[in-house]
Amino acid sequence: MEQALATIVKPLPAHLFRVHDGSAEMRWEAMAGQGYHTPIDRFFVRNHTYTPNIDPTTWRLRLHGPGLRCPGEYTYDQLRAMPSRTIDAAIECAGNGRRLYGTQQHNPAPGTQWGLGGIGVARWRGVPLRYLLQHAGLRRDAVDLLPSGLDAPFEDHGHVRRPLPVGKAMDDVLVAYEMNGQPLPPDHGFPVRLVVPGWVGIASIKWLGDIEVATRELTSPWNTVFYRDVTTQPVKSAFELAWNARLMAGRPYILHGRSWSGQGRIVRVEVSIDGGRSWHQAEHHGRHLVSAWLPWHIEWAPKPAGAYELMARATDETGVTQPLTTPHHPFGYHFGAVVRHPISVVHG
Incomplete structure:
Protein backbone atom coordinates (compact mmCIF):
# COMPACT_ATOMS: atom_id res chain seq x y z
CA MET A 1 0.00 0.00 0.00
CA VAL A 225 5.63 8.05 26.89
CA PHE A 226 5.11 11.15 24.72
CA TYR A 227 2.62 14.01 25.10
CA ARG A 228 1.47 12.99 28.57
CA ASP A 229 -1.28 15.20 30.01
CA VAL A 230 -1.34 17.35 26.86
CA THR A 231 -4.66 18.05 25.16
CA THR A 232 -5.30 21.74 24.46
CA GLN A 233 -2.81 24.55 23.87
CA PRO A 234 -2.47 27.82 25.83
CA VAL A 235 -3.06 31.32 24.46
CA LYS A 236 -0.38 32.45 22.00
CA SER A 237 0.38 35.40 19.70
CA ALA A 238 2.78 35.95 16.83
CA PHE A 239 3.75 38.87 14.60
CA GLU A 240 3.77 38.40 10.81
CA LEU A 241 7.31 39.70 10.85
CA ALA A 242 10.77 38.23 10.47
CA TRP A 243 12.82 37.59 13.59
CA ASN A 244 15.35 40.47 13.84
CA ALA A 245 13.50 42.37 11.10
CA ARG A 246 14.84 45.78 10.08
CA LEU A 247 12.38 48.70 9.86
CA MET A 248 13.04 52.26 8.74
CA ALA A 249 12.89 55.00 11.35
CA GLY A 250 10.06 57.52 10.94
CA ARG A 251 8.19 55.46 8.35
CA PRO A 252 4.59 54.48 9.21
CA TYR A 253 3.95 50.74 9.47
CA ILE A 254 0.96 48.56 10.15
CA LEU A 255 2.14 45.64 12.26
CA HIS A 256 0.08 42.50 11.67
CA GLY A 257 -0.21 39.39 13.78
CA ARG A 258 -2.45 36.52 14.85
CA SER A 259 -3.51 35.13 18.23
CA TRP A 260 -5.10 31.81 19.14
CA SER A 261 -6.08 29.59 22.05
CA GLY A 262 -7.08 25.96 22.48
CA GLN A 263 -9.62 27.01 25.11
CA GLY A 264 -11.83 29.46 23.21
CA ARG A 265 -12.16 32.60 21.13
CA ILE A 266 -9.65 35.43 21.41
CA VAL A 267 -11.42 38.53 22.73
CA ARG A 268 -8.59 41.05 23.18
CA VAL A 269 -5.05 41.60 21.90
CA GLU A 270 -2.61 44.19 23.26
CA VAL A 271 0.73 45.16 21.77
CA SER A 272 3.80 46.71 23.36
CA ILE A 273 6.49 48.42 21.31
CA ASP A 274 8.71 49.27 24.27
CA GLY A 275 9.44 45.84 25.73
CA GLY A 276 6.36 45.70 27.95
CA ARG A 277 6.49 49.11 29.65
CA SER A 278 3.23 50.19 28.00
CA TRP A 279 0.45 48.36 26.13
CA HIS A 280 -1.91 49.41 23.33
CA GLN A 281 -5.00 47.58 22.19
CA ALA A 282 -4.72 46.14 18.69
CA GLU A 283 -7.54 46.35 16.16
CA HIS A 284 -9.15 43.23 14.80
CA HIS A 285 -11.89 42.75 12.28
CA GLY A 286 -11.38 39.07 11.55
CA ARG A 287 -13.30 35.97 12.50
CA HIS A 288 -13.74 35.01 16.13
CA LEU A 289 -13.43 31.25 15.71
CA VAL A 290 -12.92 28.92 18.65
CA SER A 291 -10.82 26.48 16.67
CA ALA A 292 -8.65 28.85 14.64
CA TRP A 293 -6.99 32.25 15.13
CA LEU A 294 -7.77 35.97 15.21
CA PRO A 295 -5.85 38.31 12.87
CA TRP A 296 -5.07 41.76 14.30
CA HIS A 297 -3.07 44.88 13.49
CA ILE A 298 -1.72 48.07 15.00
CA GLU A 299 -0.15 51.21 13.50
CA TRP A 300 3.36 52.30 14.44
CA ALA A 301 5.88 54.83 13.14
CA PRO A 302 9.13 53.75 14.84
CA LYS A 303 11.65 56.32 16.06
CA PRO A 304 14.38 56.75 17.08
CA ALA A 305 16.70 54.16 15.55
CA GLY A 306 17.84 51.31 17.76
CA ALA A 307 16.94 47.87 19.05
CA TYR A 308 13.34 47.16 20.04
CA GLU A 309 11.34 44.26 21.44
CA LEU A 310 7.81 43.92 20.12
CA MET A 311 5.38 42.06 22.36
CA ALA A 312 1.80 40.90 21.86
CA ARG A 313 -0.48 39.39 24.49
CA ALA A 314 -3.94 37.99 23.91
CA THR A 315 -6.87 37.15 26.16
CA ASP A 316 -9.36 34.40 25.36
CA GLU A 317 -13.02 34.11 26.27
CA THR A 318 -12.22 32.07 29.38
CA GLY A 319 -10.40 35.12 30.79
CA VAL A 320 -6.88 33.72 30.38
CA THR A 321 -4.25 36.28 29.32
CA GLN A 322 -0.76 35.37 28.18
CA PRO A 323 1.69 35.69 31.09
CA LEU A 324 5.18 37.16 30.92
CA THR A 325 6.71 33.76 31.76
CA THR A 326 5.56 30.15 31.47
CA PRO A 327 6.33 27.49 34.11
CA HIS A 328 8.98 25.17 32.70
CA HIS A 329 7.77 21.97 31.08
CA PRO A 330 10.32 19.13 31.00
CA PHE A 331 9.34 18.21 27.40
CA GLY A 332 8.91 21.76 26.16
CA TYR A 333 5.12 21.73 25.81
CA HIS A 334 2.65 24.50 26.71
CA PHE A 335 4.86 27.53 26.07
CA GLY A 336 2.35 30.38 26.24
CA ALA A 337 4.33 33.35 27.54
CA VAL A 338 4.37 36.70 25.77
CA VAL A 339 7.10 36.45 23.15
CA ARG A 340 9.75 39.15 22.96
CA HIS A 341 10.18 39.67 19.22
CA PRO A 342 13.47 41.51 18.45
CA ILE A 343 13.68 44.05 15.63
CA SER A 344 16.03 46.85 14.61
CA VAL A 345 14.96 50.33 13.59
CA VAL A 346 17.47 51.92 11.22
CA HIS A 347 17.84 55.19 9.39
CA GLY A 348 17.05 55.10 5.67
Whole structure:
Protein backbone atom coordinates (compact mmCIF):
# COMPACT_ATOMS: atom_id res chain seq x y z
CA MET A 1 0.00 0.00 0.00
CA GLU A 2 2.90 2.38 0.58
CA GLN A 3 6.54 2.94 -0.23
CA ALA A 4 9.15 5.23 1.28
CA LEU A 5 9.59 8.70 -0.19
CA ALA A 6 11.66 11.62 1.01
CA THR A 7 11.02 12.59 4.63
CA ILE A 8 8.93 15.53 3.38
CA VAL A 9 7.63 15.61 -0.21
CA LYS A 10 6.82 19.25 -0.87
CA PRO A 11 9.51 21.88 -1.53
CA LEU A 12 10.91 23.60 1.57
CA PRO A 13 12.38 26.92 0.35
CA ALA A 14 14.36 28.78 3.01
CA HIS A 15 12.21 31.92 2.75
CA LEU A 16 9.14 29.90 3.84
CA PHE A 17 10.51 27.31 6.26
CA ARG A 18 13.06 26.49 8.92
CA VAL A 19 13.82 22.79 8.60
CA HIS A 20 14.27 20.67 11.75
CA ASP A 21 15.41 17.19 10.71
CA GLY A 22 12.16 15.54 9.54
CA SER A 23 9.96 18.53 10.29
CA ALA A 24 9.52 21.98 8.76
CA GLU A 25 8.52 25.14 10.63
CA MET A 26 6.67 27.96 8.88
CA ARG A 27 8.38 31.35 8.95
CA TRP A 28 5.83 33.82 10.30
CA GLU A 29 6.84 36.51 7.83
CA ALA A 30 5.61 34.11 5.12
CA MET A 31 2.03 34.68 6.37
CA ALA A 32 2.12 38.41 5.65
CA GLY A 33 -0.64 39.28 3.18
CA GLN A 34 -1.81 35.67 2.85
CA GLY A 35 -5.38 36.04 4.06
CA TYR A 36 -7.03 34.00 6.77
CA HIS A 37 -5.86 30.49 5.85
CA THR A 38 -2.30 29.19 5.73
CA PRO A 39 -1.47 28.30 2.11
CA ILE A 40 -0.53 24.66 1.65
CA ASP A 41 2.91 25.58 0.31
CA ARG A 42 3.84 27.12 3.68
CA PHE A 43 1.85 24.96 6.12
CA PHE A 44 4.22 23.41 8.69
CA VAL A 45 5.04 19.68 8.59
CA ARG A 46 5.64 17.41 11.57
CA ASN A 47 6.55 13.81 10.72
CA HIS A 48 7.63 11.05 13.07
CA THR A 49 9.21 9.09 10.21
CA TYR A 50 8.56 10.08 6.58
CA THR A 51 5.65 10.98 4.34
CA PRO A 52 4.18 7.74 2.91
CA ASN A 53 2.87 7.26 -0.63
CA ILE A 54 -0.61 5.72 -0.27
CA ASP A 55 -2.75 4.50 -3.16
CA PRO A 56 -6.33 5.72 -2.56
CA THR A 57 -7.77 2.89 -4.66
CA THR A 58 -6.49 0.26 -2.23
CA TRP A 59 -6.71 2.37 0.95
CA ARG A 60 -9.32 1.41 3.52
CA LEU A 61 -10.46 2.95 6.80
CA ARG A 62 -11.17 0.14 9.27
CA LEU A 63 -13.50 0.74 12.22
CA HIS A 64 -13.55 -2.07 14.75
CA GLY A 65 -13.65 -2.96 18.43
CA PRO A 66 -16.12 -3.89 21.17
CA GLY A 67 -17.49 -0.33 21.22
CA LEU A 68 -19.20 -0.86 17.85
CA ARG A 69 -22.18 -3.01 16.89
CA CYS A 70 -21.43 -2.91 13.13
CA PRO A 71 -17.65 -2.75 12.52
CA GLY A 72 -16.51 -2.48 8.93
CA GLU A 73 -14.27 -0.88 6.32
CA TYR A 74 -14.77 2.18 4.12
CA THR A 75 -13.15 3.05 0.79
CA TYR A 76 -12.01 6.51 -0.22
CA ASP A 77 -14.92 6.86 -2.66
CA GLN A 78 -17.40 5.76 0.01
CA LEU A 79 -16.13 8.41 2.40
CA ARG A 80 -16.34 11.14 -0.23
CA ALA A 81 -19.95 10.15 -0.96
CA MET A 82 -21.00 10.60 2.67
CA PRO A 83 -22.47 13.81 4.15
CA SER A 84 -19.63 16.29 4.54
CA ARG A 85 -18.79 19.26 6.70
CA THR A 86 -16.32 22.11 6.18
CA ILE A 87 -14.53 23.79 9.09
CA ASP A 88 -11.74 26.31 9.62
CA ALA A 89 -9.39 24.88 12.23
CA ALA A 90 -5.83 25.18 13.43
CA ILE A 91 -3.38 22.30 13.65
CA GLU A 92 -0.59 23.09 16.12
CA CYS A 93 2.36 20.99 17.22
CA ALA A 94 2.37 20.33 20.98
CA GLY A 95 5.95 21.65 21.14
CA ASN A 96 5.26 24.89 19.30
CA GLY A 97 7.33 27.58 21.04
CA ARG A 98 9.73 25.07 22.65
CA ARG A 99 12.84 27.02 21.54
CA LEU A 100 11.66 29.99 23.63
CA TYR A 101 12.08 28.08 26.89
CA GLY A 102 15.79 28.35 26.21
CA THR A 103 16.22 31.63 24.34
CA GLN A 104 13.73 33.65 26.39
CA GLN A 105 13.51 31.91 29.76
CA HIS A 106 17.07 30.47 29.82
CA ASN A 107 15.87 26.98 30.70
CA PRO A 108 16.06 24.84 27.52
CA ALA A 109 13.80 21.85 26.92
CA PRO A 110 14.73 18.83 24.79
CA GLY A 111 13.11 18.10 21.45
CA THR A 112 12.59 19.90 18.15
CA GLN A 113 13.37 23.56 18.74
CA TRP A 114 10.23 25.10 17.26
CA GLY A 115 9.80 28.85 17.29
CA LEU A 116 6.14 29.80 16.84
CA GLY A 117 5.78 28.40 13.31
CA GLY A 118 4.49 24.95 14.23
CA ILE A 119 0.91 26.03 13.54
CA GLY A 120 -1.34 26.54 10.53
CA VAL A 121 -5.03 27.22 9.92
CA ALA A 122 -6.73 25.58 6.95
CA ARG A 123 -10.22 25.03 5.63
CA TRP A 124 -10.83 21.31 6.04
CA ARG A 125 -13.60 19.28 4.42
CA GLY A 126 -14.58 15.74 5.29
CA VAL A 127 -16.99 13.47 7.12
CA PRO A 128 -17.86 14.23 10.75
CA LEU A 129 -16.42 11.42 12.84
CA ARG A 130 -19.69 11.15 14.73
CA TYR A 131 -21.44 10.22 11.44
CA LEU A 132 -19.02 7.32 10.89
CA LEU A 133 -19.36 6.15 14.47
CA GLN A 134 -23.14 6.25 14.29
CA HIS A 135 -23.01 4.42 10.95
CA ALA A 136 -20.88 1.72 12.60
CA GLY A 137 -23.30 1.37 15.51
CA LEU A 138 -21.51 3.14 18.38
CA ARG A 139 -22.46 1.47 21.66
CA ARG A 140 -23.55 3.52 24.67
CA ASP A 141 -20.80 1.99 26.78
CA ALA A 142 -18.01 3.03 24.36
CA VAL A 143 -15.29 5.01 26.15
CA ASP A 144 -12.24 5.62 23.94
CA LEU A 145 -11.14 5.55 20.31
CA LEU A 146 -7.63 4.73 19.13
CA PRO A 147 -7.02 6.21 15.66
CA SER A 148 -3.83 4.95 13.97
CA GLY A 149 -1.80 6.28 11.05
CA LEU A 150 -0.36 4.38 8.09
CA ASP A 151 3.07 6.03 8.14
CA ALA A 152 6.04 3.80 8.96
CA PRO A 153 6.34 2.59 12.57
CA PHE A 154 8.26 4.98 14.82
CA GLU A 155 11.26 3.26 16.45
CA ASP A 156 9.87 0.31 18.43
CA HIS A 157 6.59 2.06 19.31
CA GLY A 158 4.60 1.02 16.22
CA HIS A 159 2.33 3.22 14.14
CA VAL A 160 1.51 6.70 15.44
CA ARG A 161 -1.72 6.48 17.42
CA ARG A 162 -3.29 8.40 20.26
CA PRO A 163 -6.48 7.77 22.26
CA LEU A 164 -9.45 10.08 21.81
CA PRO A 165 -12.41 10.16 24.21
CA VAL A 166 -15.80 9.33 22.73
CA GLY A 167 -17.16 12.67 23.95
CA LYS A 168 -14.67 14.64 21.85
CA ALA A 169 -15.04 12.28 18.88
CA MET A 170 -18.80 12.84 18.84
CA ASP A 171 -18.44 16.61 19.17
CA ASP A 172 -16.46 18.32 16.42
CA VAL A 173 -13.82 15.91 15.03
CA LEU A 174 -13.56 15.64 11.26
CA VAL A 175 -12.31 12.78 9.06
CA ALA A 176 -10.86 15.16 6.49
CA TYR A 177 -10.01 14.51 2.83
CA GLU A 178 -9.66 18.11 1.60
CA MET A 179 -7.44 21.02 2.67
CA ASN A 180 -8.07 24.55 1.36
CA GLY A 181 -10.30 23.18 -1.39
CA GLN A 182 -7.84 20.54 -2.63
CA PRO A 183 -7.37 16.83 -1.88
CA LEU A 184 -5.06 16.46 1.09
CA PRO A 185 -1.42 16.73 -0.01
CA PRO A 186 0.82 13.78 0.92
CA ASP A 187 2.62 15.66 3.71
CA HIS A 188 -0.67 16.61 5.31
CA GLY A 189 -2.28 13.20 5.48
CA PHE A 190 -3.49 12.00 2.06
CA PRO A 191 -5.82 10.32 1.56
CA VAL A 192 -7.53 10.98 4.92
CA ARG A 193 -6.61 12.48 8.29
CA LEU A 194 -8.30 13.45 11.52
CA VAL A 195 -8.80 17.10 12.40
CA VAL A 196 -9.38 17.53 16.14
CA PRO A 197 -10.21 21.21 16.73
CA GLY A 198 -8.61 22.86 19.75
CA TRP A 199 -6.41 19.88 20.62
CA VAL A 200 -2.67 19.50 20.09
CA GLY A 201 -1.61 18.35 16.64
CA ILE A 202 -0.70 14.78 17.66
CA ALA A 203 -4.44 14.10 18.07
CA SER A 204 -5.07 14.93 14.39
CA ILE A 205 -3.65 11.64 13.08
CA LYS A 206 -2.40 11.82 9.49
CA TRP A 207 -2.73 9.01 6.92
CA LEU A 208 -5.58 7.56 8.96
CA GLY A 209 -6.19 3.86 8.39
CA ASP A 210 -7.62 2.32 11.54
CA ILE A 211 -9.92 3.33 14.40
CA GLU A 212 -10.41 1.00 17.34
CA VAL A 213 -13.43 1.76 19.53
CA ALA A 214 -13.24 0.35 23.05
CA THR A 215 -15.46 0.10 26.11
CA ARG A 216 -12.50 0.89 28.36
CA GLU A 217 -9.83 3.55 28.59
CA LEU A 218 -7.08 3.08 26.00
CA THR A 219 -3.40 4.02 26.04
CA SER A 220 -0.55 4.28 23.56
CA PRO A 221 3.04 5.56 23.68
CA TRP A 222 1.65 8.87 22.39
CA ASN A 223 -0.18 9.56 25.64
CA THR A 224 2.03 7.67 28.11
CA VAL A 225 5.63 8.05 26.89
CA PHE A 226 5.11 11.15 24.72
CA TYR A 227 2.62 14.01 25.10
CA ARG A 228 1.47 12.99 28.57
CA ASP A 229 -1.28 15.20 30.01
CA VAL A 230 -1.34 17.35 26.86
CA THR A 231 -4.66 18.05 25.16
CA THR A 232 -5.30 21.74 24.46
CA GLN A 233 -2.81 24.55 23.87
CA PRO A 234 -2.47 27.82 25.83
CA VAL A 235 -3.06 31.32 24.46
CA LYS A 236 -0.38 32.45 22.00
CA SER A 237 0.38 35.40 19.70
CA ALA A 238 2.78 35.95 16.83
CA PHE A 239 3.75 38.87 14.60
CA GLU A 240 3.77 38.40 10.81
CA LEU A 241 7.31 39.70 10.85
CA ALA A 242 10.77 38.23 10.47
CA TRP A 243 12.82 37.59 13.59
CA ASN A 244 15.35 40.47 13.84
CA ALA A 245 13.50 42.37 11.10
CA ARG A 246 14.84 45.78 10.08
CA LEU A 247 12.38 48.70 9.86
CA MET A 248 13.04 52.26 8.74
CA ALA A 249 12.89 55.00 11.35
CA GLY A 250 10.06 57.52 10.94
CA ARG A 251 8.19 55.46 8.35
CA PRO A 252 4.59 54.48 9.21
CA TYR A 253 3.95 50.74 9.47
CA ILE A 254 0.96 48.56 10.15
CA LEU A 255 2.14 45.64 12.26
CA HIS A 256 0.08 42.50 11.67
CA GLY A 257 -0.21 39.39 13.78
CA ARG A 258 -2.45 36.52 14.85
CA SER A 259 -3.51 35.13 18.23
CA TRP A 260 -5.10 31.81 19.14
CA SER A 261 -6.08 29.59 22.05
CA GLY A 262 -7.08 25.96 22.48
CA GLN A 263 -9.62 27.01 25.11
CA GLY A 264 -11.83 29.46 23.21
CA ARG A 265 -12.16 32.60 21.13
CA ILE A 266 -9.65 35.43 21.41
CA VAL A 267 -11.42 38.53 22.73
CA ARG A 268 -8.59 41.05 23.18
CA VAL A 269 -5.05 41.60 21.90
CA GLU A 270 -2.61 44.19 23.26
CA VAL A 271 0.73 45.16 21.77
CA SER A 272 3.80 46.71 23.36
CA ILE A 273 6.49 48.42 21.31
CA ASP A 274 8.71 49.27 24.27
CA GLY A 275 9.44 45.84 25.73
CA GLY A 276 6.36 45.70 27.95
CA ARG A 277 6.49 49.11 29.65
CA SER A 278 3.23 50.19 28.00
CA TRP A 279 0.45 48.36 26.13
CA HIS A 280 -1.91 49.41 23.33
CA GLN A 281 -5.00 47.58 22.19
CA ALA A 282 -4.72 46.14 18.69
CA GLU A 283 -7.54 46.35 16.16
CA HIS A 284 -9.15 43.23 14.80
CA HIS A 285 -11.89 42.75 12.28
CA GLY A 286 -11.38 39.07 11.55
CA ARG A 287 -13.30 35.97 12.50
CA HIS A 288 -13.74 35.01 16.13
CA LEU A 289 -13.43 31.25 15.71
CA VAL A 290 -12.92 28.92 18.65
CA SER A 291 -10.82 26.48 16.67
CA ALA A 292 -8.65 28.85 14.64
CA TRP A 293 -6.99 32.25 15.13
CA LEU A 294 -7.77 35.97 15.21
CA PRO A 295 -5.85 38.31 12.87
CA TRP A 296 -5.07 41.76 14.30
CA HIS A 297 -3.07 44.88 13.49
CA ILE A 298 -1.72 48.07 15.00
CA GLU A 299 -0.15 51.21 13.50
CA TRP A 300 3.36 52.30 14.44
CA ALA A 301 5.88 54.83 13.14
CA PRO A 302 9.13 53.75 14.84
CA LYS A 303 11.65 56.32 16.06
CA PRO A 304 14.38 56.75 17.08
CA ALA A 305 16.70 54.16 15.55
CA GLY A 306 17.84 51.31 17.76
CA ALA A 307 16.94 47.87 19.05
CA TYR A 308 13.34 47.16 20.04
CA GLU A 309 11.34 44.26 21.44
CA LEU A 310 7.81 43.92 20.12
CA MET A 311 5.38 42.06 22.36
CA ALA A 312 1.80 40.90 21.86
CA ARG A 313 -0.48 39.39 24.49
CA ALA A 314 -3.94 37.99 23.91
CA THR A 315 -6.87 37.15 26.16
CA ASP A 316 -9.36 34.40 25.36
CA GLU A 317 -13.02 34.11 26.27
CA THR A 318 -12.22 32.07 29.38
CA GLY A 319 -10.40 35.12 30.79
CA VAL A 320 -6.88 33.72 30.38
CA THR A 321 -4.25 36.28 29.32
CA GLN A 322 -0.76 35.37 28.18
CA PRO A 323 1.69 35.69 31.09
CA LEU A 324 5.18 37.16 30.92
CA THR A 325 6.71 33.76 31.76
CA THR A 326 5.56 30.15 31.47
CA PRO A 327 6.33 27.49 34.11
CA HIS A 328 8.98 25.17 32.70
CA HIS A 329 7.77 21.97 31.08
CA PRO A 330 10.32 19.13 31.00
CA PHE A 331 9.34 18.21 27.40
CA GLY A 332 8.91 21.76 26.16
CA TYR A 333 5.12 21.73 25.81
CA HIS A 334 2.65 24.50 26.71
CA PHE A 335 4.86 27.53 26.07
CA GLY A 336 2.35 30.38 26.24
CA ALA A 337 4.33 33.35 27.54
CA VAL A 338 4.37 36.70 25.77
CA VAL A 339 7.10 36.45 23.15
CA ARG A 340 9.75 39.15 22.96
CA HIS A 341 10.18 39.67 19.22
CA PRO A 342 13.47 41.51 18.45
CA ILE A 343 13.68 44.05 15.63
CA SER A 344 16.03 46.85 14.61
CA VAL A 345 14.96 50.33 13.59
CA VAL A 346 17.47 51.92 11.22
CA HIS A 347 17.84 55.19 9.39
CA GLY A 348 17.05 55.10 5.67
